Amino acid sequence: MGIAQNHGPSGHGLSTLIGQAVTAIDTPALVIDLDAMERNLAGMAAFAAQHKITLRPHAKMHKSATLAQMQMAHGAVGVCVQKTSEAEALAAQGVHNIYISNQVVSPAKLQRVVALSVALHAQGGQLAIAVDSMEGLQRLAETVHGQNTQIRVLVEIDVGQGRCGLPPGASAVPLVDEIARHPALHFGGLQAYHGRAQHLRSVTERRESIAEVVAQVQKTKAALEVAGHSVPLVTGAGTGTFALETASGLYGELQAGSYLFMDRDYANNAQDPTQPQFEHALFVKSQVISVRPSHAVVDAGHKAHAIDSGQPAVHGLALDYSNGGDEHGILHGETLPALGDTVWLIPGHCDPTVNLHNHLIGVRGGLQQGIVEQIIKVDARGALT
Numbered sequence: 612m613g614i615a616q617n618h619g620p621s622g623h624g625l626s627t628l629i630g631q632a633v634t635a636i637d638t639p640a641l642v643i644d645l646d647a648m649e650r651n652l653a654g655m656a657a658f659a660a661q662h663k664i665t666l667r668p669h670a671k672m673h674k675s676a677t678l679a680q681m682q683m684a685h686g687a688v689g690v691c692v693q694k695t696s697e698a699e700a701l702a703a704q705g706v707h708n709i710y711i712s713n714q715v716v717s718p719a720k721l722q723r724v725v726a727l728s729v730a731l732h733a734q735g736g737q738l739a740i741a742v743d744s745m746e747g748l749q750r751l752a753e754t755v756h757g758q759n760t761q762i763r764v765l766v767e768i769d770v771g772q773g774r775c776g777l778p779p780g781a782s783a784v785p786l787v788d789e790i791a792r793h794p795a796l797h798f799g800g801l802q803a804y805h806g807r808a809q810h811l812r813s814v815t816e817r818r819e820s821i822a823e824v825v826a827q828v829q830k831t832k833a834a835l836e837v838a839g840h841s842v843p844l845v846t847g848a849g850t851g852t853f854a855l856e857t858a859s860g861l862y863g864e865l866q867a868g869s870y871l872f873m874d875r876d877y878a879n880n881a882q883d884p885t886q887p888q889f890e891h892a893l894f895v896k897s898q899v900i901s902v903r904p905s906h907a908v909v910d911a912g913h914k915a916h917a918i919d920s921g922q923p924a925v926h927g928l929a930l931d932y933s934n935g936g937d938e939h940g941i942l943h944g945e946t947l948p949a950l951g952d953t954v955w956l957i958p959g960h961c962d963p964t965v966n967l968h969n970h971l972i973g974v975r976g977g978l979q980q981g982i983v984e985q986i987i988k989v990d991a992r993g994a995l996t
């Protein structure tokens with residue numbers, strides 16, 4: 612089986628891989644086990660359907676219009692992104708229902724947000740955005756004033772993460788009052804996401820944390836209702852806790868993203884029996900390029916996978932991976948692989964790992980015997996603004 616040539620940044624030549632065996636994929640490369648990914652996709656879609664809750668997966672994870680469309684074909688109402696440029700990149704590839712679940716305050720970016728909203732509106736789509744300050748809201752309102760569009764605005768409250776968001780309770784009221792004064796805006800509800808809670812290891816810790824989140828949401832909703840505002844939606848939740856937000860009955864929309872690929876960090880969470888179980892579907896294919904008596908070296912260092920959540924796990928082999936620098940990984944274990952062997956790595960954190968790659972290589976039929984079926988572009992790679 613020939614090796615496809617020229618896997619440079621343009622991806623030129625990658626399409627020649629389609630139909631070839633997994634062995635033809637040059638290393639390091641980011642590979643999706645399509646069968647596993649589709650089981651994750653179906654598991655989440657079934658959960659949302661069973662619990663009659665809307666799914667708006669976070670596309671910051673895969674940054675790919677192809678995967679966003681696939682999620683929408685399986686019932687997702689649209690996607691979330693964190694950045695204006697992520698929204699632009701996905702919209703340019705036909706994703707028309709996008710929620711920027713983050714704060715945008717720069718006038719230049721707000722111009723882009725409004726232009727995108729106008730464009731999506733014209734195509735029957737919709738843009739939504741989070742706000743957490745009166746100043747940010749007024750900037751948005753001024754920018755959208757007189758434009759041929761309407762933006763759905765979610766007021767973000769800080770439910771424990773200590774990041775963006777107003778304090779829960781009555782502080783959301785003046786913002787919702789202000790939204791009502793602008794015909795080009797409408798109040799979409801509350802953004803209430805607790806990122807750290809996702810990665811608490813025990814089920815009990817996660818339950819306690821989300822019980823507190825839910826109490827804060829309830830308090831805010833009650834304050835808004837007293838002020839005469841109904842709350843059309845509460846949106847939030849990630850792969851670690853979404854069953855808990857669902858069970859609260861308060862949330863109407865789930866933003867989980869990582870469930871599609873399942874990184875090593877998430878696999879360290881104790882399984883909550885009320886959530887579907889997801890499988891690892893994202894791998895870095897690497898090759899052993901040096902073998903010493905004490906260790907082996909693979910050609911994938913932290914330029915091939917993100918290490919903010921720790922080093923990757925080695926798939927299917929009793930080996931420990933430690934960091935060998937930008938381009939190298941060091942393997943230790945009783946039985947070392949041989950020079951030239953393939954080693955599959957499970958990245959510590961899927962989102963920033965994907966952002967290191969231009970393409971995802973989709974494989975059907977497993978990592979050993981499979982065939983390359985699809986090359987998926989990471990459309991919003993490097994979309995940080």
Ligand SMILES: Cc1ncc(COP(=O)(O)O)c(C=O)c1O
Pocket residue numbers: 669672691712804806809847848849850851866867868869870
């Ligand atoms: C606002 C927001 N919502 C949802 C998610 C999805 O979380 P996960 O990928 O862990 O499911 C994230 C991830 O960081 C996020 O920042």
